[in-house]
Amino acid sequence: MKEFLKSLVWVDYFYMVFTDPRKLAAALMRESRSLPIGFVIPACVSIMDILAISLLGSQTPFFYIKITYGWILFFMLLVFQNILIGSLVDTAGQVLGHQGNIKNVINIMNYALFPRVLLLPAILIFSVFNFAPVFFYVLFSMALFAWSAAIVVQGLSEMHSAGLARAAAVFFMPFVLIGSVAFFAMVLTVVSIFGYFTA
Amino acid sequence: MDKNRKIVVSILILLVLSSVLAIIDISISMQGTGRDAYRLRSPDTGPGVGIVRIYGPIAIDASGGGPLGMAYGSDAIVQRLDDLSRDARIKAVVVRINSPGGTVAATQEIYDKIMRLRKDNIVVVASMGELAASGGYYVASACNYILANHGSITGSIGVIAVSPNLKGLFEKLGIRMNVIKSGRYKDLLSAYRDISQEERELIQEIIDSSYKKFLADVALGRNIPIPEIEPVADGRVMSGETALRHRLVDELGSFETALAKARALAKLPEDAPVYDEVTNPVERLLMSLQGARGGIDIRVDRQFPSNLPAVEYRYQP
Structure with missing residues (x-):
């Protein structure tokens, strides 16, 4: 691991996140030591996100506790989210006839988060000039989510040697399923509550 | 590269x-x-003023505390006062009270803790909100200085014990209780029978003793002789203005005035920091993880469900 860090190969991964996600996915699949480095990204993202959110409103001295300890909770949440979504995406891939490899999916998802660190410098500019920082926070968050999703889709396409449309289907299938389940659960709940009160 | x-x-x-x-x-x-x-x-990290808030009925938390060591009820207030007394930055404390009082023991514990703070040369100022009656006033009387708003309801110096008598209802429903007891007074203040004269005298004794303690503690805290307090210590409530006339409070003023007074009495600069309690649940959780006592929920406005009769320093209209 020490040699891997010294070789600075991991720096190339960060470069490939921006320039060539397919090449990144291929490199990540080849190098198992890239997995622990990948978990550094959610950690950086959680710190940057806390700072970006803190820029949007007035803070109390609690900010120092938030930035010292709060990011750990946020980091754990991000990792949990990646593992959960990664598992579902991997399952969806297997359902569609591809070979499953949850480790690679989670690894790609971790690296795909990297563009989110750009949220802080972007928000900092709008915050300093006090020019609708909340609006731009929401806008950039959505744009960066789309960017991350695009990286994962390209990574899945490379991983499963499938077309972009099929890779997108693998990635979005869990979201569609969860969305549908949540929608029908909500409809059932509303119907039950309505039925209870009108019975 | x-x-x-x-x-x-x-x-x-x-x-x-x-x-x-x-x-x-x-x-x-x-x-x-x-x-x-x-x-x-x-x-802000320098010498300053700590805040303690006593909102709602005062009682010892019967649930034994919440998750992550969070304390509730009067125990939490005593804990908060203790934390402030150990904090080298705290030179004064403002106790914000908005309470109708509560159980005798819980109120006395808070009173004693405030008196201990005074002995440690920490200035304690009480600031009354809408209501600081009975036990709420008992707690305030332990402070060095009391401020009330013009319209704050205070006073109600007295003790009360209320117990329902459901005998008639039980008879109507045909319910009879089987009671096997070791002594004649074991089911004192039972809800399903009339109270006897002897039992009433026993309870009255507790009430009188608690009342005497209330009077003595107010006299001690306020440094006023008991005969001067007795004429208004008949359970009556009064406005802040009337309380000022009877020397039960020292000044009419808001919470801000109380903070300024605390700074002045502790010889702190006008912009000395204020250390308020943490109320946000997420902040409390993080403070608990950090091991800080900010994780306590010192508000006492939780309802402690209990059908047991209690002797209380409480304004109960």
């Missing part, structure tokens, strides 16, 4: 720089000096 790696390193440096700038920006805005004041101060 090749060109691509140099680009990534530049991005990483940019990110570190933005983080530092963001922290500086947040720190400046935190001081409330605005972006135009090019002055960076460290967060």
Whole structure:
């Protein structure tokens, strides 16, 4: 691991996140030591996100506790989210006839988060000039989510040697399923509550 | 190092720089000096005033505390006062009271703790909200100085014990209770029979003893002889203005005035920091993880469900 860090190969991964996600996915699949480095990204993202959110409103001295300890909770949440979504995406891939490899999916998802660190410098500019920082926070968050999703889709396409449309289907299938389940659960709940009160 | 790696390193440096700038920006805005004041101060850490809030009925929490060691009820208030007394920065404490009082023991514990703070040379100022009656006033009387709003309801110096008599209802429903007891008074204040004269005298004895203690403690805290308090210590409630006339409070004023008074009495500068309790649940959780006592919920407005009769210092209209 020490040699891997010294070789600075991991720096190339960060470069490939921006320039060539397919090449990144291929490199990540080849190098198992890239997995622990990948978990550094959610950690950086959680710190940057806390700072970006803190820029949007007035803070109390609690900010120092938030930035010292709060990011750990946020980091754990991000990792949990990646593992959960990664598992579902991997399952969806297997359902569609591809070979499953949850480790690679989670690894790609971790690296795909990297563009989110750009949220802080972007928000900092709008915050300093006090020019609708909340609006731009929401806008950039959505744009960066789309960017991350695009990286994962390209990574899945490379991983499963499938077309972009099929890779997108693998990635979005869990979201569609969860969305549908949540929608029908909500409809059932509303119907039950309505039925209870009108019975 | 090749060109691509140099680009990534530049991005990483940019990110570190933005983080530092963001922290500086947040720190400046935190001081409330605005972006135009090019002055960076460290967060408030100097000598200042601590805040303790007593809202709702006062009682010892029967549930034994919440998750992550969180305490509730009067125990939490005593714990908060204890934390403040151990904090070297705290030179004065403002006790904000909005309470109709509560159980005798819980109220006395808070009173004793405040008196201990006074002995430790910490100035304690009471600030009354809408209501600081009975036990609420008992607690206030332990403070060095009491401020009430013009319309604060206070007084109600007295003790009360209320027990329902459901005998008639039980008879109507045909319910009879089987009671096997070791002594004749074991089911004292039972809800399903009339209270006897002897039992009433026993309870009255507790009430009288608690009342005497109430009077003595108010006299001690306020440094007023008991005969001067007795004429208004008949359970009556009064406005802040009337209480001032009877020397039950020292001044009419708001919470802000109480803070200013606490700073003045503790010889602190006018802009000395205020250390308020943490009320946000997420902040409390993080404080608990940090091991800090900010994780306690010191408000006592939780309802402690109990159908047991209690002797209370409580304003109960």
